[in-house]
Amino acid sequence: MSALHRMDDLLGMHVRFADGVDGDRVTDVRLAPSSRVRGQLNELVVDGLVIGRMRPGTLFGYDRHPDQGPWVIRKVIRALHRHTGYVGWDDVDRVDWEARIVHLRTTGLRDLTAATDIGSG
Amino acid sequence: MSDRIDAYYELMDRQILDHDGRMVGKVDDVELEERDDGRLYVTALLSGPGALGPRFGGALGTIVTSTWSRLSGRTEPARVEWSAVASVETVIRLAVGRTTVALDGFETWMRDRVIAAIPGSKVDPG
């Protein structure tokens, strides 16, 4: 039986590292095209989680584009989001939807790089 | 479509256009299906107060959701199958027309009940 969930349930879930450390949360969900095509596009699959503190500015993009201006905002937002990092899906042990906790196999975060390197649109 | 997408940064809360470029709604949420391989697949885009309400959380969220479900007579929000999506840019373009996705019950109600009654509503000002 395939369970249905909503993206917004994933956002803000608490994250527990393999060594029991928690306090960080899911601030974004990285999707990647899967091998199967449905309609015009490949189906998207959750490929990883952006993890950090739920502070203002998660959607501003300064954690993804290190040189994004202006300087004054970049300094403030990057300081707020200095803990932000990334885990691949294979680093995820399991997602407890009821307790809203993501259990990880790893103890650390990888650096976050922009998902789409080219300026889309 | 570019390679990988960050859901909140590039998909959620984006404007959805039908294949004529007509605005049909926002990506108010995204439906994920947990399959046997344990992975979460995007199966549909969700639009309308039924999807947006819960995201407000708290009293506002419940009010929005319950009012919507009472007025629309539905409990599940409107869905746009992923197969209907043509491209993901700064907007989400659909491969189908707006009648197919039928996202906007409120729009149709307002058009038929109020706007159509006012003379000149069919005149193209262009």
Next chain:
Amino acid sequence: MKKLFAVALGILTAVGGFVDIGDLVTNATVGSRFGMSLAWVVVAGVIGIVVFAEMSGRVVAVSGRPTFDIVRERLGPRVGLANLFGSMAVTLLTYTAEIGGVALALELATSVWSYFWIPFTAAAIWIVLWRAKFDLVENTFGLLGLALVVFSVALWHLGPDWGDLWHTASTAAKPAAEPWPSYWYYAIALFGAAMTPYEVFFFSSGGVEEGWSEKSVPVMRSNVFIGFPLGGLLSLSIAGAAAVTLLPAGIEVETLSQVSLPVALALGKVGLAVAILGFFAATFGAACETGLSVGYSIAQYFGWQWGKFVRPRDAARFHAVLLLSTVTAAVVLLTTIDPILVTEFSVVFSAVALPLTYLPILIVANDPAYMGAHKNGWLANTFGSIYLVIVLAASLAAVPLMIWTKLGTT
């Protein structure tokens, strides 16, 4: 040749459309009490709106995303909704003031009580929003608004001591009788009048209405870099005319007819008639812009179809919002509240609400995902950052000063 005409038309409508009831009242009031000592604020406000409008115009031309799409995409639905409420409260307040302004202009032309005109004005504005083509509205009232050039002619005709005017302006020499808190209160009111949020809601949504693309950026820039500063000159002329004729006589501006008094003194009946026409066109055009801005912003937040480029029946909720906000504004005015007072509240709360939309636009103008190669250069970011600080400071100081100076009356 056609392109040249389009550019010229764009600039002219930008000039004619720049001044609204907030600019008319605030500049005349400031001129009559502080002379030209607050002129630097008008200059700062014009530069600010040029920076802000250019950024939002470039964002919509390149990414196709008008202001409130961006507010929701970059602040999320919850903060976006709070932003929507704040911005719409101010825009509705401005819409009410503009409709009141039209009624006051009609009162001036006919001596018939302004409240008599409010239902007719509101109906006329709504009919224009319902039927007229977008650029028909823009061009007609933009060009008619040029009648306000009569204030510059009047100021010139009054033959003031330009040296003295320049001196008070450049040294911000506040008249001794006026206390400093009132000076700063009116500085913020003037700044709010020059940088009113609806101007950017309308400007960016207009980019979608007119189908801008990357190729439209140069024309957009000519409108903004030439049209807005010339519009700012009109504001300065209104303040200058009041400074030269009303300040020495101790006349404090509290009515639209006092705003036009300097023109009568300088140019007589014909000048006054042209000024009144200018009042009507400026406020009617601004009323259409603010009315549309309410509809644009709410529709963009919820993703409803909006815009004059589609038939009303295809943008039913958008037009329902236009109808509802027009009726609301008319009802508020019919409580016989003084439109001049509504205007004063609208310019101050414009300053309060400005950061709500200034910050997201500044961020997105730098976001490669939206702008690609068209993102802010160092110049846009330098001015953008300076004005971020100014806009935040004005926003924080506005309400405390309003209470402290009791709307500038003490």
Next chain:
Amino acid sequence: MNLPRLAASALGAVLLGGCVPASPDADTYDDKAALTLGSAVSEARTVERVLDTLYDGRMLRPAAVTQLRYSEDALDTATGAFTELNPPPSRDRLNRRTTTLLGDAGDLLAQARIAIERERVGDYTTIADDLARLAERMEKLEGRTR
């Protein structure tokens, strides 16, 4: 100073927790007198110019009628707000002088309205000159009080 503005400033004052008491002390009374006189001067000088420009054909009649309506209303409101204050004993003379001047201003504005109504162009300049002199006297008193 018209009613809604006064209401708004009262609201402002209340927000500050310092609403204008019905029996203010001497300083507050002086401030209110100066403020009221200032507003009366503004209305008197406005109507003076309306009459002058109307007389030499530089003013549109509807605009003049409209301005008279607002000036009378503003003066009436300002006078009302001032006369309802109980002056401290030390300010009885100021109270008498101010209320007399405000009364004269009210009469002149009414005369101006009637003259414009009847288009008695001959009276425009006489009323305008009276207004100019009255404004002068009010301004002097205001200067001494502020």
